Amino acid sequence: MITPFKSKELVSSALAGRNLRNQMINSNLANVDTPFYKSRDIEFETALVNRAKEIFKKNDNKELKLAQTNSGHQEPWKFPDPNKSTIYLRDGHLARNDANTVDLDVETTEMSKNTAMITALDGVLRRQSNIFGSIIDASSKLS
Incomplete structure (x- = not known):
């Protein structure tokens, strides 16, 4: 039986994070002139890496467990949770x-980097679906 690509979930999650x-x-750009506004960002890459290790069964956890x-x-808890995205102030x-921390240069640079990553992830997702479609077409011709 043909199984879907394991990485599809990761690519989809990465696209959602992006x-x-x-x-x-x-939001930061929209509030560039709002007094006391603090620029925000999200960190989702750590959760994505942890999910990838889980999916591909690569456990290189070097964390010292609490006895x-x-x-x-009470069970020990982690803050921030390494399996969830975290919104933080930059x-x-x-x-x-006016106490506003939005820097137009930083925001436009981050927007460009993020757009490039979205484009790359979209390409990966399209290629994966094309490969999977080709496999299905080829297997239907064998019947």
Whole structure:
């Protein structure tokens, strides 16, 4: 039986993350003149890498596990959760006199990088579906 590509879920998730980043950048650009607005971004790459390791069964976890001496003890929790996306305020940008931290140069550069990644991921998704379609066509001709 033919199974779908394992990476399709990852590519789709990466596209969703890139779409969210695009929305964040657009929001930052829309608020370039809003006093006290802090530019935001989203970090989804770590969750994507962790999901890829899960899908492809590559467990190179070097995390030291906390010993639990009693079943009533609370499980350790991670902050931020490495399996979820995190929205954060971009640091390192000097606030203007109105305390706004949006930098047009940074935002336009990030928008260009993000657009290039979306285009590349879209191409990967199209190629995968073309390959899968070709396999289905070829197998139907054998019948």
